[in-house]
Amino acid sequence: MEISFPPLIFSNGDSFAVLSKEMSLSSPPNVVLTQEDLKRLAAYKAVAFVESGMVIGLGTGSTTAFAVEQIGQLLQQGKLKNIVGISTSKKTQEQALALGIPLSDLNTYPVLDLAIDGADEVDSKFNLVKGRGGSLLREKMVEGACLKFVVIVDESKIVENLGASGLPMPVEIVPFLDLYFEKEIGDLNFASDSILRIAGVVEHGMFIDMATTVVIASVAGIILKHKLEGHVCFLVKGEKRCDLLETSHL
Numbered sequence: 001m002e003i004s005f006p007p008l009i010f011s012n013g014d015s016f017a018v019l020s021k022e023m024s025l026s027s028p029p030n031v032v033l034t035q036e037d038l039k040r041l042a043a044y045k046a047v048a049f050v051e052s053g054m055v056i057g058l059g060t061g062s063t064t065a066f067a068v069e070q071i072g073q074l075l076q077q078g079k080l081k082n083i084v085g086i087s088t089s090k091k092t093q094e095q096a097l098a099l100g101i102p103l104s105d106l107n108t109y110p111v112l113d114l115a116i117d118g119a120d121e122v123d124s125k126f127n128l129v130k131g132r133g134g135s136l137l138r139e140k141m142v143e144g145a146c147l148k149f150v151v152i153v154d155e156s157k158i159v160e161n162l163g164a165s166g167l168p169m170p171v172e173i174v175p176f177l178d179l180y181f182e183k184e185i186g187d188l189n190f191a192s193d194s195i196l197r198i199a200g201v202v203e204h205g206m207f208i209d210m211a212t213t214v215v216i217a218s219v220a221g222i223i224l225k226h227k228l229e230g231h232v233c234f235l236v237k238g239e240k241r242c243d244l245l246e247t248s249h250l
């Protein structure tokens with residue numbers, strides 16, 4: 001769906017400037033984009049993939065909250081119609097209901113058109129670490145059932161290899177346990193199998209080969225990476241440039 005891009009909001013400390021589409025995108029205000037600004041930009045870009053009639057997986061976290069908010073607003077404005085959301089957490093469910101987004105579940109809709117969610121780490125092959133915000137199992141169930149999975153992150157989430165951040169790998173068990181790796185994770189599938197074999201483990205936070213698109217918001221612009229189509233679109237200060245690259249370069 002082609003929707004008009006919402007005004008870009010640049011913040012600098014306490015002051016915010018709004019760059020509307022009528023204003024020149026080639027000369028944005030001389031302000032620094034905060035991480036919140038970047039999360040919002042990535043989220044809004046992902047919502048452009050939402051079309052009327054779709055069943056949408058609604059992720060969890062501070063980045064996804066901007067996307068849910070935007071979907072709610074587009075529904076209220078009549079720019080989106082007949083959307084059904086499948087939420088991945090109680091928090092997202094509450095936000096979606098407050099915005100008037102109709103919700104359902106995987107029993108009713110076993111296949112979703114699209115899911116939008118944030119991530120804690122994204123590697124060069126679109127593998128993810130998720131769950132540091134406390135949601136993981138429902139995210140994996142919902143995002144494993146969608147045809148397209150758009151991941152929205154600011155540039156701080158990009159890593160060479162999963163585990164590079166040194167932060168805990170979320171593993172859902174009873175009770176909750178954080179699993180630490182001493183170094184970056186090499187063989188993701190081996191690590192996954194090993195963790196899942198531990199008694200009591202329900203699921204872990206590695207989302208291996210699930211994401212189809214990653215939207216990365218950086219101070220230089222928005223980068224769209226599509227895994228299957230094998231190309232990268234750069235949106236730098238509103239100017240769209242598509243470069244054809246081999247998937248292996250992504």
Ligand SMILES: O=C[C@H](O)[C@H](O)[C@H](O)COP(=O)(O)O
Pocket residue numbers: 059060061062063064117118119120129130131132133134135136139
């Ligand atoms: O458990 C939380 C989810 O996996 C989030 O999508 C992830 O932690 C990223 O969250 P945020 O957008 O708040 O950084």
